[in-house]
Amino acid sequence: MLIGELSDKTGLSKDTIRYYEKEGLVQSGARKENQYRNFSEKAIHTIHFIKNLKELGFTLPEIKDFIHLFHNEETSCQMVQKRLEDHIVNINSKMSLLESIRTKVANAIHLCKENPIAKSCQTLEKLWD
Amino acid sequence: MLIGELSDKTGLSKDTIRYYEKEGLVQSGARKENQYRNFSEKAIHTIHFIKNLKELGFTLPEIKDFIHLFHNEETSCQMVQKRLEDHIVNINSKMSLLESIRTKVANAIHLCKENPIAKSCQTLEKLWD
DNA sequence: CTTGACCTTAAAGTATACTCCAATGTATAT
DNA sequence: ATATACATTGGAGTATACTTTAAGGTCAAG
CATH class of the missing domain: 1.10.1660.10 (Multidrug-efflux Transporter Regulator; Chain: A; Domain 2)
Structure with missing residues (x-):
């Protein structure tokens, strides 16, 4: 086609x-x-x-690797599993990073809410010093 | 200096x-x-x-915006809070995406572990069809 | 034989946040 | 006078996964 x-x-x-x-x-x-x-x-x-x-x-190079695995007689399930486990490690580290950022941002929001009337924003001040 | x-x-x-x-x-x-x-x-x-x-x-354009906020007399804590809340929404959506991916990858790993002896990898087959 | 719908290529553009390079100017110490 | 350690600029390079552009070849129908 x-x-x-x-x-x-x-x-x-x-x-x-x-x-x-x-x-x-x-x-x-x-x-x-x-x-x-x-x-x-x-x-x-x-x-x-x-x-x-x-x-x-997965990225394109990683996917290319999977395609090779798929077409290779020698490929074992363990080899695939290895890639998946490496991948999940990456995902986990990205998630922990995001989680820690989320906590910090949530704290900053909390600070804003505590001082809603304040003319100068405590959050900004804190980031500055 | x-x-x-x-x-x-x-x-x-x-x-x-x-x-x-x-x-x-x-x-x-x-x-x-x-x-x-x-x-x-x-x-x-x-x-x-x-x-x-x-x-x-935050990205550089977003940071630039924060710098303007910091130097502007008119800036209220609510304006800062708004940016932080928008940001946390983005973080949350990124995290849910990662979470759903993690679940899928974990399932694939599980499938590999169930058939460790299989010559052809069920996980790869499943992705192919 | 022309129109329109296909197909081809190489090369540049997109977004983000830098990083590196080359060519060159300036200040200070010996 | 020269070596060295600063500073300057514009422009290109990096990574990823495309998307767009320009210029052009091919094919079937009317």
Whole structure:
């Protein structure tokens, strides 16, 4: 199928598909005589796979790695698990960072509420010194 | 003081200070005759203020807004509180997104652990279809 | 044979917050 | 006079995942 059809079937823009191909995430096989890309049904699955992994917060290089894993006979479930566990570690550290920020911002809001009439904002003063 | 001294006193690189000045976050006042920037003690506080707000996850344009608030007579604590509340809403939505991703990834890991011997990884298969 | 709907490429633009570079000017000590 | 340690500028580079642009080739229908 041509790129437009693949685009319609996956909801991914044609430009994005070309970009993914350039990055080695999707393959179009041999070009037609007219130089048009020629995708197989498999490309639909590949793009589906990419979308699912994007939703899990993986980057394109990481997703490329997953695609290699998927096509490699040697791949064990443990290898996949390892990637997922590394990923969850990253997610956890991002969450703790956000959590600590949230606490600080919540405290600042609390300070504002305590002195609602104050002409000068205690929160700003505190950030300044 | 010259930019190098300000850099030493704040721990911010000279390039970053110049960048902040260009963005209107810090002011150096009138140049010396030799065209060197001439910072006052206040610049130290301003940079301190910027750093504190960066730690709370604010962007430079947002921080610039806070600086304006700080220097404006009209600023009420409520105006500050409003910014903080908007910010916490953003933080919360980022956290829920991460939380939902974490759940999905944890489920995938669980699936890997359930079938540790499987030659083909159920998790990968599931992402593919 | 022209119109319109396809397709192609390379290259630049977007957003954010710097960081680095090159070329050059200035101040101070020896 | 020179070495060294400062300072200046404009502009490019970094990372990520696209999106947009410009200029042009291909194909089927009327």
